[in-house]
Structure formats: structure tokens, C-alpha cells
Amino acid sequence: MRIVVQKFGGSSIADPELIRNVARRVVRAKQKGNRVVVVVSAMGDTTDELIDLAYRVTASPHSREIDMLLTTGEQISIALLAMAINELGHEAVSLTGYQAGITTDHAHMQARIVNIDPERVRQELDQDKIVVVAGFQGMTVTGEIATLGRGGSDTTAVALAASLKADLCEIYTDVDGVYTADPRIIPKAVKLNYISYDEMLELASLGALVLQPRAVEFAKNYSVPLLIRSSFNECEGTLVGEVASVESCHPVSGVAHDLNVAKIGIFDVPDRPGIARNIFRTLAREQINVDMIIQGWVRDDRNDIVFTVTRGDLEKALPVVERIVKEIEASGFVYNDRVAKVSIVGAGMITNPGVAANMFKALAEQGINIEMISTSEIKVSCIIEEDQAIKAVGALHAEFFK
Amino acid sequence: MRIVVQKFGGSSIADPELIRNVARRVVRAKQKGNRVVVVVSAMGDTTDELIDLAYRVTASPHSREIDMLLTTGEQISIALLAMAINELGHEAVSLTGYQAGITTDHAHMQARIVNIDPERVRQELDQDKIVVVAGFQGMTVTGEIATLGRGGSDTTAVALAASLKADLCEIYTDVDGVYTADPRIIPKAVKLNYISYDEMLELASLGALVLQPRAVEFAKNYSVPLLIRSSFNECEGTLVGEVASVESCHPVSGVAHDLNVAKIGIFDVPDRPGIARNIFRTLAREQINVDMIIQGWVRDDRNDIVFTVTRGDLEKALPVVERIVKEIEASGFVYNDRVAKVSIVGAGMITNPGVAANMFKALAEQGINIEMISTSEIKVSCIIEEDQAIKAVGALHAEFFK
Incomplete structure (x- = not known):
């Protein structure tokens, strides 16, 4: 039965x-x-x-x-x-x-x-x-x-x-x-x-x-x-x-958005092995869930690390980040809690090159600036201004579900 | 400790x-x-x-x-x-x-x-x-x-x-x-x-x-x-x-009253061994709690059995009693849910004869009719009309706590 x-x-x-x-x-x-x-x-x-x-x-x-x-x-x-x-x-x-x-x-x-x-x-x-x-x-x-x-x-x-x-x-x-x-x-x-x-x-x-x-x-x-x-x-x-x-x-199964996002940037992080581990282990120990993490190109032995947390965790995260900045001798940090994440998800992406490019094109056509990008095999996520989230989802849905 | x-x-x-x-x-x-x-x-x-x-x-x-x-x-x-x-x-x-x-x-x-x-x-x-x-x-x-x-x-x-x-x-x-x-x-x-x-x-x-x-x-x-x-x-x-x-x-420790009382009388119950057991086992099986039980003097091989239940159980009790009356061939039954129980309680009663008599006297002086009496070693309870309960408690308290 x-x-x-x-x-x-x-x-x-x-x-x-x-x-x-x-x-x-x-x-x-x-x-x-x-x-x-x-x-x-x-x-x-x-x-x-x-x-x-x-x-x-x-x-x-x-x-x-x-x-x-x-x-x-x-x-x-x-x-x-x-x-x-x-x-x-x-x-x-x-x-x-x-x-x-x-x-x-x-x-x-x-x-x-x-x-x-x-x-x-x-x-x-x-x-x-x-x-x-x-x-x-x-x-x-x-x-x-x-x-x-x-x-x-x-x-x-x-x-x-x-x-x-x-x-x-x-x-x-x-x-x-x-x-x-x-x-x-x-x-x-x-x-x-x-x-x-x-x-x-x-x-x-x-x-x-x-x-x-x-x-x-x-x-x-x-x-x-x-x-x-x-x-x-x-x-x-x-x-x-x-x-x-x-x-x-469709190479894309769905378009998702998330307004419960804040981003934090740490400037001029020294380029030493174990630094990233240091930062994110400290945050994890404080029960702060980090979502996207971006590290740019290293210049002058320093680079910026930007990551996102939920808005609810932001208040808890800031003093921790302040402490980290001092410890690792970075130059400072900034945050912004008026951002949103829009994403396209689809197993079909793996076999369809150019899906990410189409996403960026669709956003650009609406004059939407992309602040962060993160990709996985079946997903592309962009951090944009919060005010533009709904317009972005509309544009992406129109792009991938014609 | x-x-x-x-x-x-x-x-x-x-x-x-x-x-x-x-x-x-x-x-x-x-x-x-x-x-x-x-x-x-x-x-x-x-x-x-x-x-x-x-x-x-x-x-x-x-x-x-x-x-x-x-x-x-x-x-x-x-x-x-x-x-x-x-x-x-x-x-x-x-x-x-x-x-x-x-x-x-x-x-x-x-x-x-x-x-x-x-x-x-x-x-x-x-x-x-x-x-x-x-x-x-x-x-x-x-x-x-x-x-x-x-x-x-x-x-x-x-x-x-x-x-x-x-x-x-x-x-x-x-x-x-x-x-x-x-x-x-x-x-x-x-x-x-x-x-x-x-x-x-x-x-x-x-x-x-x-x-x-x-x-x-x-x-x-x-x-x-x-x-x-x-x-x-x-x-x-x-x-x-x-x-x-x-x-x-004081031979009496306290005067108690209970308004959550109803009495049921079964008339002309045949005087056979096991009849009372029959009645109260049947009631117990129906989860009806019986409090006071009075059985009078047997006359002409018959007598009346009167007992009290809580008012909440009365509705459940009546059909059961009706069935019992038929089974044991009693002549009928009556009930009254406008009664109250007043009681005096005290371990001192055992060594103080005449306490019950004083109780009955105090009630009689107020013109309160006693409908049922039940006694234990340290308690005397009387069933009276509900309307007279508070007057009765006052009279009993005045009698025993002078």
C-alpha cells in the first residue's frame, strides 16, 4: 500500500x-x-x-x-x-x-x-x-x-x-x-x-x-x-x-528576488593566505549567515571583500566587522541595506551558454546597475538597488519566458 | 537541605x-x-x-x-x-x-x-x-x-x-x-x-x-x-x-456549604439483598458520582432510597435512574435540584457529644427544614432548601464560633 x-x-x-x-x-x-x-x-x-x-x-x-x-x-x-x-x-x-x-x-x-x-x-x-x-x-x-x-x-x-x-x-x-x-x-x-x-x-x-x-x-x-x-x-x-x-x-526555470539583503564591503584587505577564512569564521561564530561573497582583483597586495547578509543580521554583523577590520588591518568598511538580489535559476543553463549575458543585457536595457554578481552552475544572482528590484524581475521574466 | x-x-x-x-x-x-x-x-x-x-x-x-x-x-x-x-x-x-x-x-x-x-x-x-x-x-x-x-x-x-x-x-x-x-x-x-x-x-x-x-x-x-x-x-x-x-x-473546625447538589429519591424499593448494590453500581458505571445516600426504615418489605449527585450529573443520572426503577420494580422516582448541603466538620466532634444536636437546634431556630442528614465521625451534613443555605451557614457559624 x-x-x-x-x-x-x-x-x-x-x-x-x-x-x-x-x-x-x-x-x-x-x-x-x-x-x-x-x-x-x-x-x-x-x-x-x-x-x-x-x-x-x-x-x-x-x-x-x-x-x-x-x-x-x-x-x-x-x-x-x-x-x-x-x-x-x-x-x-x-x-x-x-x-x-x-x-x-x-x-x-x-x-x-x-x-x-x-x-x-x-x-x-x-x-x-x-x-x-x-x-x-x-x-x-x-x-x-x-x-x-x-x-x-x-x-x-x-x-x-x-x-x-x-x-x-x-x-x-x-x-x-x-x-x-x-x-x-x-x-x-x-x-x-x-x-x-x-x-x-x-x-x-x-x-x-x-x-x-x-x-x-x-x-x-x-x-x-x-x-x-x-x-x-x-x-x-x-x-x-x-x-x-x-x-x-527554457534554459531558465524561474526568476527569484529577495529584498531581505544588506551588503557589507571591507576595503583594502591585506592579501595574505587565511584572511578570508579569518573573516568568515568570525562571522559564522557569531551566528551570522553570509550569503554572497565577492573578492575582486588583488592590487598593491590589497583588495576589497564584499559580502551580503540578511537585513536582520546586519546590526549584529557591524560590530563584528568593525573588530575584524582592526584585527586584519583593513582600511575600513561600508554597508548598504537598501539593496536587493535578483536571480535566474535553471538546470538548463549548464547546456545553454550565454544565459548570464542575456541576463545582464536585459538589466542594462532597463538602466539597472549591477552592484555584485555571483554565479553557480544553475544560477546567476545580481545585487541591485532595492528600488529597481520589481522592474528587474519583470525584465528578466520577459527575457527568459517569451 | x-x-x-x-x-x-x-x-x-x-x-x-x-x-x-x-x-x-x-x-x-x-x-x-x-x-x-x-x-x-x-x-x-x-x-x-x-x-x-x-x-x-x-x-x-x-x-x-x-x-x-x-x-x-x-x-x-x-x-x-x-x-x-x-x-x-x-x-x-x-x-x-x-x-x-x-x-x-x-x-x-x-x-x-x-x-x-x-x-x-x-x-x-x-x-x-x-x-x-x-x-x-x-x-x-x-x-x-x-x-x-x-x-x-x-x-x-x-x-x-x-x-x-x-x-x-x-x-x-x-x-x-x-x-x-x-x-x-x-x-x-x-x-x-x-x-x-x-x-x-x-x-x-x-x-x-x-x-x-x-x-x-x-x-x-x-x-x-x-x-x-x-x-x-x-x-x-x-x-x-x-x-x-x-x-x-472548638469541637467544630469549620462550616461548609455546597450549592452544587441535586437529590434524587427512588420510592418503594423492594427490600432484597443486593438491591442497593445494584442501584449504585449501575450509577458508578455511568461515571455518576453519588455523594450522600439515605435509606429509611423498611415498611411492608419496601423502603425509599434518597441520594445526592452534583447538578452537572443530574441530567445524565435521570435516564439511568428511570431504567433502574423499572428493573428493580420500584414505584417511581423524584428529583430536586434546588437543594444545598450545609455541613459542620471537626475532629473535636468525636469527643464532644451533642454537637449534631446543637446543629439541628441552630437550624430549627431559623425555621430551616432539614431534608436529609448524613453523619461521619468528624462531620454532620444536612440537605436543606437552596434558598436557605446562606442563612443556615450564618446560624451554624454563630452557634459553633461564639
Whole structure:
């Protein structure tokens, strides 16, 4: 019998009426002859409300206690969804992360799943039950409750699907699937029927946050087929799988943009081995995620290093950078948080030379200045002025999806 | 080093400000040189709100899922209280019922604690931490989350105190302690400094619900000294202990009343062995709690049996009684839900003959008709008309606390 794992995000179960809707959808999958495991997030804004409550108690909550607090959100969801499924005459059983056999490491608020023992879930499936599992959480080997960090429910779903050798992992969200660009700003954007893990990874990390990058990585490593679809309609969605799309006549699968970007430049960095390692190890130790890194041509034994961080990390990054500048005897640093990143992603780029050039041409024709460029095998990203981001996405979509 | 278990109810931690208050009180106990374990309920009306949420999803939630849902309430409380204690510079660690080693039986929504393994709690105390434990919950041996039923946090606190061989279990609530009568209706009522377990048990089950009867029973069986006091002031409270009060010059410790009473009478019950057993076993199987039972003098091989239930159980009880009446061939039944129970409780009664007579005299002088009487060694209860309850309590308090 086929095993299907379905994951529903917080907006899909934000109130009792929506929970009943999800229950009906889950039961339909069961009635089609599948064994069904459902993973849910916390209802609506519950997680934010709980965090707010914590900060009303203390300005500096310990991360262990934040995890103790936040995991209640998913526990409420699983109980209510199991009740709603039972109400429809199908047997359901809710399981916390711990009960579902999910073991994590000890990094509170950003734990990683280290093992899943799917025994209990299997037993319940064998008894013909629908199993409802709390996303985003697990237990350490020492019995502490830990969360996987934001978006961790996607990872829970994929990891459970992998451990159960599920036939499909359906990610229900509030969009119909993955589009060639954000349909809210590009009305001509079209939904992709298929996309490869690698393309999805690039799109996810580029701000088209339909799926958490960690979840996609997990799916790729364990070859779990993902189907991204809307919980509010019956659209087919986008399948994420192993092979790059061969049917597509487009070298580019999608155009992504990300406004949550700030850039920092360090001037006149001495050209010594290990300097870059020094800079970025220091930033990593302060939990600052660096995205793009550009190092120019060395002149006079010195060069500039420019990199980007999320705007949320900027405030934390600046004093660290100031310290680094002194340590390495650079001449100074600047920053700009009014920039954006636009990217094109497509496995077809590998075999289509000139795609990057077409991107630069399309931007130039709109008078958009490119401040930084970064490329990978299936992606080209440009940092531009924030104000020009939407115009840039429009131009790029028009260029690659004629 | 002394071990103190402190229990705070939902009204004591209803918002972040109150949680910080409780944290300060906990820290004071720690600073006095105690090892401190804190047991908390869900904040304010959280439990009722969660139950309401469940009924908005389904009219008939499964009790297993209700437990999964409700236990989040206490989990939120422990996380927030631990944060507030940490904020004050003392190390705290929150533990769910499961993490605190509390094992229950499988009776969801009314589970009983079958075992406590205090190892983890001890370890944390040994590391000089304040341990914050979720009340009202535990885990079955098969790994299911179960709740102890309403007021179960009292039981958690007492059971933990027993297993840790604590020197004192403090129950913080919204009243200053146990009074000779409800001070809201008898302004002259005085707080008792000391009361025995047995007296407390009678008072608790008589509607003076400062403490859950199950918790008192537990404390009695394991000789855990209880101190009932207010979380909103520094009053001394009432100590509940082993020995009956000998200092008191009053044979009666308190006057209690209970308006949550309905009486049911079955007429002309055949006088056969096993008939009473039949009636009350049937009611027990339907989860209907019977309080007072009166059986009069047998005449013509028949007699009347009158008993009381809570008003909430009346609707459930009536069809059962109707069935019983047919089965045992009684002549019929009547009920009245406009009655009240007034009681006097006191270990001193055993050695003071005539206390019951004085009670009946005091009621008669006020023209109050007694409909049922029930006595135990340390208690006399009378069922009277609901409208006369407050007048009755006033008369009894004046009689016994001159």
C-alpha cells in the first residue's frame, strides 16, 4: 500500500473551520487507498504569539525554555486535527515529535534531526490509523524537547517520508506551486509542473520561500519526491524530483528576488593566505549567515571583500566587522541595506551558454546597475538597488519566458 | 537541605506580570536555603479556552486527544516561569510531567499517578537548579500523554513532595487559607492556623474547594505536610497535618456549604439483598458520582432510597435512574435540584457529644427544614432548601464560633 506524507502549514489550519477542511482532504487521501501520515505546524500566528508572550516575561529567554514553550503550538494542532479526522469516522492518532521517534541534536531553536525511529508510526499505520505528527520538534537523547527552527515542519515531513520510505511527500501551502516568478508582481508568471531538487534549492535560498532549503536538501539526499500544492484548491501543484527537467524549452526555470539583503564591503584587505577564512569564521561564530561573497582583483597586495547578509543580521554583523577590520588591518568598511538580489535559476543553463549575458543585457536595457554578481552552475544572482528590484524581475521574466 | 514543593494555580500565573511575581516568591524560598520544586497549572483560563477550541472542531473529541491538547497549557506555564526565574539570576529548568518521571494509568482525562521516578528532579536539584514541573499531567507506560483531571496539579505537587520526601508542600491559591466558613458570606469567619488531613478531606469534598480531595488523600497517605496560602500576600496560611488540632477549644473546625447538589429519591424499593448494590453500581458505571445516600426504615418489605449527585450529573443520572426503577420494580422516582448541603466538620466532634444536636437546634431556630442528614465521625451534613443555605451557614457559624 502506498504511503503518503502530507504537510500542512500554519495558514492551512489557522482556525477550526480550516482544520476541518484539512481533515476532509486527509481522509480523501486515505480513501484513495493510501496510508497517510500528516505533519502540521502551529495554527496561524500561534508561534509568534508565544514568542511575544516569552518576551513579555523576560528580555532574554533561554533557548531551552523557548523550545519548551513553542512546541506546544504544534501539539495543539495535532490534537485538534486528530479530533477533526475522528469526527469524520476515521481513526486518527496524534503524536508529538518524541512519540513519533524523532531524535534531534542539542542545538535548541535550531536542532537537526539525527535519527528517526518510525516504529510507532508504522504500528499505528498497520492498525489502519491516520497518523498526525507534530512538525518542527523532536527530543534529544537526554530527553530534552528541541525545535528545528523556523520552517522545521517541512523538514519533519520530508525526514518522516524518508524514514518510512514513503511514495510521496505532499507539502500543502498557501500557493499553488512553484512559479517562474512571484505571481504577485509578475502576472504572466506560470506554474511549473516539475522542478529538480537543485533548482528548488536555489530558488528556496533565493527568497522564493515555498520550501525550507534544509527540507529540500533532505529530500534530495533521500530521494523523496515532493509535491508542492495549495491547501485551498485542487490544483496539481509542482513536483520536485531527482532529474532536471528535460521537457522544458527554457534554459531558465524561474526568476527569484529577495529584498531581505544588506551588503557589507571591507576595503583594502591585506592579501595574505587565511584572511578570508579569518573573516568568515568570525562571522559564522557569531551566528551570522553570509550569503554572497565577492573578492575582486588583488592590487598593491590589497583588495576589497564584499559580502551580503540578511537585513536582520546586519546590526549584529557591524560590530563584528568593525573588530575584524582592526584585527586584519583593513582600511575600513561600508554597508548598504537598501539593496536587493535578483536571480535566474535553471538546470538548463549548464547546456545553454550565454544565459548570464542575456541576463545582464536585459538589466542594462532597463538602466539597472549591477552592484555584485555571483554565479553557480544553475544560477546567476545580481545585487541591485532595492528600488529597481520589481522592474528587474519583470525584465528578466520577459527575457527568459517569451 | 530542606526540600520545599510549591504549587501555584492558574489564577496566580494568569499573565506575565503575575508570573514574574511568582518567580520572585520562588527565588525567595531558594534564598532562604531551600531546594525548591515548583508545580504550576495552566495560565488563567487557558484550559477552558483549549476545551472550547476542541468543541469548535468536533462535538465529541476523543479523550486521548483532549489530553494531548490540554497538557500544552501547563507546558506553556513551566516554560514562562522558568524564563522568569532565569531572568532573576537563578538557574531554573522546566520539566513536563513525563520528564519529571510521572507515570500514570491509562484513564485519559482522569488518570491516576501510579509511579514517580524523581531521579531527574533530584539531579537538577543537586545542580542547584529550581525545578519547574508541569502539573496535571503524566505519561502512561506505553508513552501516551494523560491528564489527572481538574485540580490535578494539587495532586502532582503532593505526589512529587511525597516521592522527594519534601519537608513541606506549599499550595498557593487565591485565598489566605482555610476559614471556619466561606468569608465571602460570613464576614466573621476566621482563618484556621492548623487543620488535620481528615478535616481537610471533609471540607474539600463538601465544596470548600481550596484543595482537591485526591491531593489531600495523597498527602495523608504519605504524611506530606501541606501549607495552604495566598500567592497574593504574605499571610501565614493554614497548615494541614497528621494530628487533629488539640489546641482548639472548638469541637467544630469549620462550616461548609455546597450549592452544587441535586437529590434524587427512588420510592418503594423492594427490600432484597443486593438491591442497593445494584442501584449504585449501575450509577458508578455511568461515571455518576453519588455523594450522600439515605435509606429509611423498611415498611411492608419496601423502603425509599434518597441520594445526592452534583447538578452537572443530574441530567445524565435521570435516564439511568428511570431504567433502574423499572428493573428493580420500584414505584417511581423524584428529583430536586434546588437543594444545598450545609455541613459542620471537626475532629473535636468525636469527643464532644451533642454537637449534631446543637446543629439541628441552630437550624430549627431559623425555621430551616432539614431534608436529609448524613453523619461521619468528624462531620454532620444536612440537605436543606437552596434558598436557605446562606442563612443556615450564618446560624451554624454563630452557634459553633461564639
